[in-house]
Amino acid sequence: MEPTRETHATFVDLLDRVLDKGLIIHADVIISVAGIPLIGVNLKAALAGMETMLEYGMMEDWDKAQRLRAQEKVKEEAILLKA
Amino acid sequence: MNEEQKLMSQEVQEQGRYLYCVGKAPTYLHNFGKIGLEGNEVYIISAGKFCAVVHDCKAEPYKSNNEQKVKKWIQTHQKVIDIATRRLGTVIPFSFDVIIKGQCPNDEVIHWLKTEEDNLKQKLDTIEGKQEFGIQIFFDQELLRQQIMNENTQIQKLQQELKKASKGKAYFLEQKIKTIVQKELEAKTNFYFKDFYGQIRECADHLKVEKIKKVNTLLNFSCLVEKEKVKKLGAALDRINKFPFSVKFTGPWPAYSFV
Numbered sequence: 352m353e354p355t356r357e358t359h360a361t362f363v364d365l366l367d368r369v370l371d372k373g374l375i376i377h378a379d380v381i382i383s384v385a386g387i388p389l390i391g392v393n394l395k396a397a398l399a400g401m402e403t404m405l406e407y408g409m410m411e412d413w414d415k416a417q418r419l420r421a422q423e424k425v426k427e428e429a430i431l432l433k434a
Numbered sequence: 435m436n437e438e439q440k441l442m443s444q445e446v447q448e449q450g451r452y453l454y455c456v457g458k459a460p461t462y463l464h465n466f467g468k469i470g471l472e473g474n475e476v477y478i479i480s481a482g483k484f485c486a487v488v489h490d491c492k493a494e495p496y497k498s499n500n501e502q503k504v505k506k507w508i509q510t511h512q513k514v515i516d517i518a519t520r521r522l523g524t525v526i527p528f529s530f531d532v533i534i535k536g537q538c539p540n541d542e543v544i545h546w547l548k549t550e551e552d553n554l555k556q557k558l559d560t561i562e563g564k565q566e567f568g569i570q571i572f573f574d575q576e577l578l579r580q581q582i583m584n585e586n587t588q589i590q591k592l593q594q595e596l597k598k599a600s601k602g603k604a605y606f607l608e609q610k611i612k613t614i615v616q617k618e619l620e621a622k623t624n625f626y627f628k629d630f631y632g633q634i635r636e637c638a639d640h641l642k643v644e645k646i647k648k649v650n651t652l653l654n655f656s657c658l659v660e661k662e663k664v665k666k667l668g669a670a671l672d673r674i675n676k677f678p679f680s681v682k683f684t685g686p687w688p689a690y691s692f693v
Binding site for chain 2: 375
């Protein structure tokens with residue numbers, strides 16, 4: 352298997368590295384991105400393309416909603432059983 | 435000049451040096467041309483054993499809401515590091531948008547390079563002659579669940595019971611089946627994770643376990659690998675890349691995750 356890095360799919364991997372990793376400097380003379388969201392999550396997701404929105408935590412909201420609905424369903428069924 | 439004027443002139447005088455990476459100080463002076471962000475001239479500032487690859491900029495970060503613009507900046511950042519690697523050998527990459535500022539920013543860069551020399555040497559020694567690769571292994575959870583449901587004998591028995599069960603009993607049987615499936619899924623996941631971790635670890639000099647961001651991801655690693663060992667890693671991934679798993683193998687990257 353050969354590694355790739357020039358495709359649309361691998362741009363996400365580049366983003367992960369270039370925005371969140373690399374050498375960190377702690378000094379007054381530095382203006383640095385580290386810890387400061389100069390690029391917001393939404394822009395990050397937009398850069399990576401729609402299909403990878405899920406990678407950047409947008410899945411969490413959907414998942415939460417699904418789980419909430421599942422919990423409601425369980426409660427409903429429990430009530431039905433008692434009846 | 436009054437206080438305000440003095441302050442303003444100070445701000446105007448502060449400049450920045452955008453940092454791409456640090457490498458070993460070369461014997462020949464290197465000027466890379468206008469390959470930097472926004473077509474800026476990229477060049478080298480050397481001090482002692484090391485040098486910084488930079489371009490001149492304002493003493494403020496590059497910031498924009500324009501996706502295309504930011505995408506281009508990021509790609510340019512990476513491209514400059516690639517070119518620097520070809521000329522200087524293994525380099526220590528910076529994150530996007532790290533800028534040293536000051537009234538004499540060149541002096542600041544030199545001062546920083548000298549102060550950090552030991553730290554930089556340590557880091558470069560770790561990554562010298564190696565490249566970073568990203569490995570993600572995906573698996574279809576739903577498919578695995580189905581497989582478990584079809585193969586587990588305990589579940590088969592419960593499903594038989596389910597057919598004749600009352601509504602109340604049915605609910606509890608379904609819950610029991612779900613619990614068994616979940617347990618099995620976790621056991622399988624752990625097993626495969628350990629198995630693949632072992633195989634990949636053998637082929638890498640350093641391995642970092644990364645956060646999982648996408649659904650259906652079994653593992654997400656960054657690996658630091660000597661150039662001669664990359665083929666071995668590729669072969670191991672070929673063996674892993676079989677149903678129900680799929681492998682994403684990216685790189686080579688500068689050693690962002692190991693500095």
